[in-house]
Amino acid sequence: MERKKTIIDDVDRGIYDIKNEFTYRYKSEKGLTPEIIMEISKEKNEPKWMTDFRLKSLEIYNSKPIPTWGADLSDLNLDEIITYIRPDADMQNSWDDVPEEIKDTFERLGLPQAERESLAGVGAQYDSEVVYHNIRQELVDQGVIYTDMETALRDYEDIVKEYFMTLVPPSDHKFAALHGAVWSGGSFVYVPEGVNVDIPLQSYFRLNAPGAGQFEHTLIIVEKGSFLHFIEGCSAPKYKVNNLHAGCVELFVKEGSRLRYSTIENWSKNMYNLNTKRCVVDKNGSIEWVSGSFGSKVSMLYPMSILRGEGAKSEFTGITFASKGQYLDTGTKVIHAAPYTTSSVNSKSISKDGGHAFYRGLLKVAPNAHNCKATVSCESLMLDNDSKSDTLPIISLNNDNIDIGHEAKIGRISDEAIFYLMSRGISEEEAKAMIVRGFVEPITKELPLEYAVELNNLINIELEGSIG
Amino acid sequence: MITWKRIGLDNLTFPDVPEYSKDFIDGEVNHPKEIKLYKTKEVFNDYEYHGLGKEFIEYINNNYNSGATLILSRGTKINEPIKIEFTMDDDNPSVVDYNIIVAEEGSEATIIFDYKSDHAVSAFHNGLTKVYAKENSIINIIKIQRLNDSSMNFDSNVAYVEGRGKVNWISIELGSSISGANYTTFLNGEASEGNLSTIYLGDGTRRMDLGYTMIHKGPRSISNIDTKGVLMDQARKVFRGNLDFKKGARLSKGSEEEYVILLDPKVKSDSIPGLFCEEDDVMGNHAASAGQIDNNKLFYLMSRGLSERDAKKLIVESSFRPIINNIPSETLRKEINAEVERRFLNA
Numbered sequence: 045m046e047r048k049k050t051i052i053d054d055v056d057r058g059i060y061d062i063k064n065e066f067t068y069r070y071k072s073e074k075g076l077t078p079e080i081i082m083e084i085s086k087e088k089n090e091p092k093w094m095t096d097f098r099l100k101s102l103e104i105y106n107s108k109p110i111p112t113w114g115a116d117l118s119d120l121n122l123d124e125i126i127t128y129i130r131p132d133a134d135m136q137n138s139w140d141d142v143p144e145e146i147k148d149t150f151e152r153l154g155l156p157q158a159e160r161e162s163l164a165g166v167g168a169q170y171d172s173e174v175v176y177h178n179i180r181q182e183l184v185d186q187g188v189i190y191t192d193m194e195t196a197l198r199d200y201e202d203i204v205k206e207y208f209m210t211l212v213p214p215s216d217h218k219f220a221a222l223h224g225a226v227w228s229g230g231s232f233v234y235v236p237e238g239v240n241v242d243i244p245l246q247s248y249f250r251l252n253a254p255g256a257g258q259f260e261h262t263l264i265i266v267e268k269g270s271f272l273h274f275i276e277g278c279s280a281p282k283y284k285v286n287n288l289h290a291g292c293v294e295l296f297v298k299e300g301s302r303l304r305y306s307t308i309e310n311w312s313k314n315m316y317n318l319n320t321k322r323c324v325v326d327k328n329g330s331i332e333w334v335s336g337s338f339g340s341k342v343s344m345l346y347p348m349s350i351l352r353g354e355g356a357k358s359e360f361t362g363i364t365f366a367s368k369g370q371y372l373d374t375g376t377k378v379i380h381a382a383p384y385t386t387s388s389v390n391s392k393s394i395s396k397d398g399g400h401a402f403y404r405g406l407l408k409v410a411p412n413a414h415n416c417k418a419t420v421s422c423e424s425l426m427l428d429n430d431s432k433s434d435t436l437p438i439i440s441l442n443n444d445n446i447d448i449g450h451e452a453k454i455g456r457i458s459d460e461a462i463f464y465l466m467s468r469g470i471s472e473e474e475a476k477a478m479i480v481r482g483f484v485e486p487i488t489k490e491l492p493l494e495y496a497v498e499l500n501n502l503i504n505i506e507l508e509g510s511i512g
Numbered sequence: 513m514i515t516w517k518r519i520g521l522d523n524l525t526f527p528d529v530p531e532y533s534k535d536f537i538d539g540e541v542n543h544p545k546e547i548k549l550y551k552t553k554e555v556f557n558d559y560e561y562h563g564l565g566k567e568f569i570e571y572i573n574n575n576y577n578s579g580a581t582l583i584l585s586r587g588t589k590i591n592e593p594i595k596i597e598f599t600m601d602d603d604n605p606s607v608v609d610y611n612i613i614v615a616e617e618g619s620e621a622t623i624i625f626d627y628k629s630d631h632a633v634s635a636f637h638n639g640l641t642k643v644y645a646k647e648n649s650i651i652n653i654i655k656i657q658r659l660n661d662s663s664m665n666f667d668s669n670v671a672y673v674e675g676r677g678k679v680n681w682i683s684i685e686l687g688s689s690i691s692g693a694n695y696t697t698f699l700n701g702e703a704s705e706g707n708l709s710t711i712y713l714g715d716g717t718r719r720m721d722l723g724y725t726m727i728h729k730g731p732r733s734i735s736n737i738d739t740k741g742v743l744m745d746q747a748r749k750v751f752r753g754n755l756d757f758k759k760g761a762r763l764s765k766g767s768e769e770e771y772v773i774l775l776d777p778k779v780k781s782d783s784i785p786g787l788f789c790e791e792d793d794v795m796g797n798h799a800a801s802a803g804q805i806d807n808n809k810l811f812y813l814m815s816r817g818l819s820e821r822d823a824k825k826l827i828v829e830s831s832f833r834p835i836i837n838n839i840p841s842e843t844l845r846k847e848i849n850a851e852v853e854r855r856f857l858n859a
Contacts (some may be wrong), residue, residue, distance in 0.1 A: 446774070451797075
């Protein structure tokens with residue numbers, strides 16, 4: 045008898061795919077030349093060092109080949125991408141002042157509501173510029189800075205100059221160089237010593253223009269003994285042309301501080317998501333990554349933690365859901381560069397309808413990093429045999445005084461588990477539902493509430509027959 | 513010229529290989545007439561297999577100076593292991609061997625390959641072993657590499673396994689300054705099975721690149737990779753273990769495990785366990801772990817009067833023992849244990 049398969053719905057893109065009419069105040073030409081770069085820089089009224097930085101990055105970009113070790117990027121024509129689009133709106137601190145159409149988009153995405161209910165501050169980027177920014181007064185009073193990168197460059201130039209692209213230098217890879225050349229928008233957060241930001245801050249990036257690239261820069265500095273939870277959300281409607289997202293996230297976690305950084309990337313299926321995220325952690329500091337990759341045609345995303353202070357700690361919790369036409373090459377990198385550092389990776393993936401999920405990770409222990417501990421756990425669930433699921437974690441040890449464990453599992457829901465639950469009086473359908481929910485639960489419980497709800501909606505499980 | 517980044521093999525060029533004039537097929541065993549065992553006369557490239565690299569295989573095809581061909585006819589079962597033994601010395605410093613093993617339906621045999629060297633020679637080994645295991649056959653291959661510290665070892669191994677056939681590899685990596693070993697098993701038939709157990713011991717400045725791959729094509733195929741290693745001094749190793757479930761490998765199961773004990777802060781250990789899957793109804797697991805010797809175990813043994821070194825040696829030996837015990841030759845088991853011990857005494 046043919047076993048019936050449980051149908052797990054695709055991500056419901058209804059609200060994400062609504063596109064607005066494409067209007068703009070300024071738009072750069074397609075492609076990339078020093079003239080375009082200088083024009084973007086002039087539009088933004090930037091200091092000379094930044095213009096020079098952009099031009100230098102462009103040189104590096106032109107000298108580097110497109111990487112060929114991972115996803116197939118041959119469909120991505122960089123000469124066709126528009127690198128800068130200034131929306132027809134000024135930055136506002138009140139939703140009432142944001143142009144109706146753009147506000148509608150964010151209303152549909154639930155951002156103003158989330159701000160009212162559970163966030164301490166919100167930034168909203170539309171195409172290349174941030175159109176809305178707000179932060180609660182009590183945080184401002186404690187010295188917390190939360191603004192868009194352009195404002196930060198103007199008002200806090202010294203801090204920006206000290207940190208900007210030092211963790212992800214443009215020489216790192218082609219798309220880091222591209223970012224250095226054409227970056228625009230993004231968030232700047234500075235938490236002073238000993239401040240505990242107990243309600244999350246959230247930035248949302250929305251790409252509306254067809255054939256455009258989005259290159260937002262996120263720079264977060266958490267000083268000694270502070271705490272911050274930062275949330276990022278991204279989406280874009282689907283166009284027939286390919287879009288490119290090459291953002292850059294740089295996180296600096298100082299001594300004894302803790303940063304929780306959550307992102308759900310839910311780009312449309314014409315998007316190449318080639319983002320670079322990196323965090324450096326000082327003594328006894330800790331970084332917690334919560335990462336969800338759902339959308340995009342191709343993703344190559346490997347957030348990296350560099351544990352450079354004694355006792356620094358990194359935790360990574362990630363889920364990837366690859367469906368039809370998607371190749372999601374994601375993972376995480378952890379560099380233990382100091383003694384007594386600890387890290388844990390918990391990665392899960394689901395693939396269906398010909399989707400391809402790839403876990404590519406790196407765990408590296410430097411010669412001086414004695415007494416460190418690390419665990420890596422990867423689990424993949426395949427929902428049909430048109431899909432693919434691969435795991436390739438690299439573990440590189442240069443020291444003997446360590447404790448390292450790695451585990452990976454691949455497969456579908458086991459008949460034994462279903463049988464066991466059924467023997468305890470649970471119906472077959474319920475048993476399967478429990479198992480799939482149990483599979484994603486360790487991730488959902490880490491997500492902020494509104495994203496946990498979103499995730500449950502995204503993975504809408506119709507229970508009929510067996511999983512597999 | 514060949515360069516491997518991870519273990520620092522720089523610009524390797526293959527030497528000119530003189531004839532290997534020694535006898536390498538053990539003639540003492542009385543084989544039944546259903547067995548054909550002779551020096552390899554011709555090579556054949558019927559399947560794509562690149563082993564340690566295209567250059568290595570091409571070189572062997574054109575330059576092999578030794579190698580055994582074994583053909584087991586239908587239903588033949590041999591209890592005594594067949595030994596192929598290469599001892600490299602000043603007159604015979606290089607072995608480039610091409611080995612072919614064809615196991616017809618229902619046949620069974622164990623073949624031991626032993627590569628060793630005189631202490632003075634800088635030996636070079638580059639070999640290729642191909643195994644064709646037909647329906648219901650069982651082939652056990654034991655490879656022991658114990659060349660001296662100034663030698664180089666490269667060894668490519670491939671098996672094609674048909675329905676309910678079974679290939680069991682045991683690989684013992686003890687010697688050479690640099691060693692590359694590749695074992696690839698194609699589980700082509702339904703319920704075919706591939707097992708690989710290996711031990712490696714890295715001391716001094718020894719460098720090893722170990723690649724183990726199980727490719728599941730047949731439904732209900734089973735594979736298992738079990739690797740135990742020890743690194744000390746400034747030894748470096750790369751472990752690449754791959755489980756690859758191709759479309760059609762329904763209800764297959766594969767698992768791989770690597771455990772490495774690190775005994776010196778200067779060692780370098782890379783593990784790259786890959787799991788590739790394009791079929792949903794399979795089970796794949798891999799686990800890798802690394803660490804120092806368990807302090808509780810060490811404390812326990814030392815409290816029973818053992819010195820620290822002896823206690824460590826005992827723990828390492830006990831991790832190797834289950835694999836060494838599967839070698840069906842008392843003499844070889846003793847020699848391997850003695851070699852492990854000798855390396856510890858030098859450490």
